[in-house]
Amino acid sequence: MKNSTAITLAALGTLGVAGLGYALYFDYKRRNDPTFRKKLHREKKKAMKQQEEKEKLVQSQLVVSVERALDKALVEPFPTSREDKERMFMEHVAQGEAAVAGGEAHYEDAAVAFYRALKIYPDPLELIMIYQKTVPKDVLNIIMGMLSQDVKRRQENYYNTFPPEDMHVKIQDLSGNVDKDQPGKRKVVVAQQDFAVGDIIYSESPEVSILMPSVKGEPYCDFCLHAIADPTTQQTCDNCDVVRYCSTDCKDKAYEENHRYLCPGNVSDPNPVAQQLYDTWADRRELAPLLIAKFFGHMIAVEKQKQLAGTEGDYTVWERLEHLEFLSVDGSSDDKGNQKAICELVGRKVSGLEDFMTEERYLSLKGKMLYNAIGVRAPTNDDAAPSMGASPASEYVRAAGTSDLVGAGIYLVSSYIKHSCEPNVVPTFPEGTNRLSIKVTHPIKKGEEITMAYVNVGDRPTEARQQELYQKYRFTCTCPRCTEALMGQD
Ligand SMILES: [Zn+2]
Ligand SMILES: [Zn+2]
Ligand SMILES: [Zn+2]
Structure with a gap:
């Protein structure tokens, strides 16, 4: 019975x-x-x-x-x-x-x-x-x-309400074939009105962001990535010396979203697991593990907020991330260690995370971070062509140059902007923080696709661009510039 x-x-x-x-x-x-x-x-x-x-x-x-x-x-x-x-x-x-x-x-x-x-x-x-x-x-x-x-x-229904109308873009299928396992795949960003050179199409804050290991110890806010001009105004953590913030507001938000889990502590009260994540970032120059840890903290903070406001029915941060494309990555023993570290750190405050954070999910998150991270540049260089230099991290971020990157972020709308070697927009950071503004560099007509450069395109030869794109993002560029160059060879 x-x-x-x-x-x-x-x-x-x-x-x-x-x-x-x-x-x-x-x-x-x-x-x-x-x-x-x-x-x-x-x-x-x-x-x-x-x-x-x-x-x-x-x-x-x-x-x-x-x-x-x-x-x-x-x-x-x-x-x-x-x-x-x-x-x-x-x-x-x-x-x-x-x-x-x-x-x-x-x-x-x-x-x-x-x-x-x-x-x-x-x-x-x-x-x-x-x-x-x-x-x-x-x-x-x-x-x-x-x-x-x-x-x-x-x-x-996801793309019916996302992005919000005031961002002036829509996310549309490139073709009818959308991979069911990767719902964001083959989606492109399309302008909903005409734009002239210099226009800002929209501005967007990241879900999560991280400083480049190359600026470790330099006065940058660990939360908003703002350069701290006057060191006497900077805020620090009471327990460690690895983070600094530009304001008490950033310090409080960072504590709520990530530092409560990730503070590596000090000599008398160390947290070796958190220290390991920071070492991976600083010494091995890997962004993904710390970025994923920060992402989990952010997600929990956002969902808690929604729970308090009674708006859980809205799409969750996790659902939104799931719609994004990703690179498939094979798991290594380092990944296992980092996955365990994140479970231990975040799971200490949130029981049940271990069930949630399977190896499969960790790797798919890593693949999302690697594919979608957009480089955050210092605002003073907005109009200068970004130059190439030593890569500030061991992983790649979408950027037209490497030398002036201070950090990287995951942006839910801008992630959908596809690469072109002849892009019509560039991500800029006019507020001097991780808040990104999409600035028009070539006139755009309503209904036209918006594209940005994932790598330095400049006047580099086609083969060099294509090689770099394939190595980093595993696609063969078919933008007009590449196609024209290939036709010219015939
Ligand atoms: Zn800040
Ligand atoms: Zn701390
Ligand atoms: Zn191309």
């Missing part, structure tokens, strides 16, 4: 899990991650197998049922406060059970109630496992169908 869902839940004592639950598992985040999708896929397969035994007619009825049930489940808004969520959750579960007891005619209503409960439960995967044990198969099939349809609808 099947147990009641409510009794199983009570026995597990899992109701009202807060904090991490809402930060990492809540809502869609987990549904979009690869491990969860795999598990889901397995469940879907199982459900499909059972389905095969039935008539095709039943199948098509299920599809109709799923769409109808999902529409019904999403009509009413979801509660935002924790108390309301807990109350509504119990109500929905009770409604679902009552509907099940009413017989097959009420299964769709049962699925609607159970699905609404699932949407406000902090750990959806766990609840699905419980449903598997407690809910009739036919109801479960509808719930699973609703879940995948919901995720699909959400994915498809």
